[in-house]
Amino acid sequence: MKICFLTGNIFTIGGVQRVLSVIASELSKYHTIDILCTDDNLVIDRKMYNLNQNVNIVNPTGLRNKNIINKVFKGINRITGMFNNNILYKVLTEIYFPRKMRKKLTQYLNDNKYDLIIGAEGYYSLLLGLISKEIDAKTIGWQHSSYNAYLNNRYRYYWNQDKLFKEYLHNLDKCIVLTEEDSKLYKEKLNINCDVIYNPLSFQSKIKSKCNDKSIIFVGRLVKQAKGLDLLIKAFSLVNQEKEDWQLKIVGDGPDRKKLIKYIYKYHLENNIILLGKSDNVKKHYLESSIFVSSSRWEGFGLAITEAMECGLPVIAFKNSGPKEIINKNNENGILVPCNDVEKLANTIIELIENRRKREYIAQKSIERAKDFSLKIIIQQWCEFIK
Structure with missing residues (x-):
């Protein structure tokens, strides 16, 4: 199977990057794995999280939303929520996911004939849900923080973007969350069925702490x-x-x-x-x-x-x-x-x-x-x- 993970930059400090590296490295033993990074300033450093050489890093240009006007409107929506409703959510969609960027990503994914595409975190899950009807592959959204952190955390993460979650996550074939509590919340609040898969340990330790250091x-x-x-x-x-x-x-x-x-x-x-x-x-x-x-x-x-x-x-x-x-x-x-x-x-x-x-x-x-x-x-x- 040919699988693509969609993310920003896997070579920066963070739990998401570490977990994605571990999962991708292990799956590369059984499948062809690409990690598509949208960051234009990507610097490849496989040693950072011991990323397997079998994992392909792809970095097509033009997939970052750098429009200054959009940035201003993001700030306005974050504070006021003025676009986060049934009437203006398509404006909000264009602010976060410009049509030109969506078209370029869709073409790239279809040209590379992936069997499965996985959007890592909320932003890339939403983006994938938005274009899912235009791409040939199966799609999965993989959430890396809690429902409450994403949507109920004032001015952070996806604050005042509830409508986008309600509108586009339904288009994905499957959705992964990290806890049973989040699975229940996504079902209760958004009517989305989610599977729970825990993050794996990034190492094993035969030696254990003696718990005697102060x-x-x-x-x-x-x-x-x-x-x-x-x-x-x-x-x-x-x-x-x-x-x-x-x-x-x-x-x-x-x-x-x-x-x-x-x-x-x-x-x-x-x-x-x-x-x-x-x-x-x-x-x-x-x-x-x-x-x-x-x-x-x-x-x-x-x-x-x-x-x-x-x-x-x-x-x-x-x-x-x-x-x-x-x-x-x-x-x-x-x-x-x-x-x-x-x-x-x-x-x-x-x-x-x-x-x-x-x-x-x-x-x-x-x-x-x-x-x-x-x-x-x-x-x-x-x-x-x-x-």
Whole structure:
């Protein structure tokens, strides 16, 4: 089968890029795989996510919407929602997906005679749904964040684009989401049937953490609002008042690094919080830690959570869509905390610090749960799904 994944740029930092690389690499053992990147500034770096050489990277020009007027109208719609209705949604369609760009993409996809095309994330799922009747291949939309993050997250993601989702996702042959909760929401809100396929682990670890280092770890992009790093630092300031000998390690990079440094200094935590930056060996950092914390305000899945589990770490996470699905037995294979409750998060961290037996118990149950996200299991599901 000849399969094309449609995305922006697979060689940038992010969970979507990493998961797509893992899935595409594995499927390339059985199928011909292309990844079509629309970014005009694409720089190929296969080492970034160990992308298999069998995966073809294609980068046709002219598939980016660079129209300045459209950008202005996007901003107006995001704030007012004036085009997000039954009367003006076709104007909104043209703003996000200009006809000239759609025509060029349609021709490219048909010329290359794909059997299956998969749109990664909401934007490319919508685009694929919009042109699906004009292309010869089967189509799948693959959502990488939660329904609420996409459509109920004020001014972010696809805020005030509900009408486009209602109008075009129905045209796809199939749709993939990451959690059962999202599957129910898409059915309830948009009357769209979705299949659930989890994101796979990007590595396995025979060695497990001994949970005896006095360190807590966070792994992810440094985006303060989405990843809740302001909440995490505030919570750790409360932890530090009682446990001065513990440290917080933050692994990752992103646009809010400078803001976070100021936040760390605000709480006088510069000696207890370590910004480790982007790492090519994140497994090492997991293994040298004792507790993993996910402070995300929203999380479609939580790849770092499953990685931490694989490395034998007990996980504490805010109770949003992804973590709820992964930690399916609260206080057993992880601990869920009410969303944005900084004090509860701090108290839960302190409890695990003081109770090594509980840390080790949850860690062991986490290792068992991580098996459900093994690449072998997830790829089997993908192979069955795309038959």
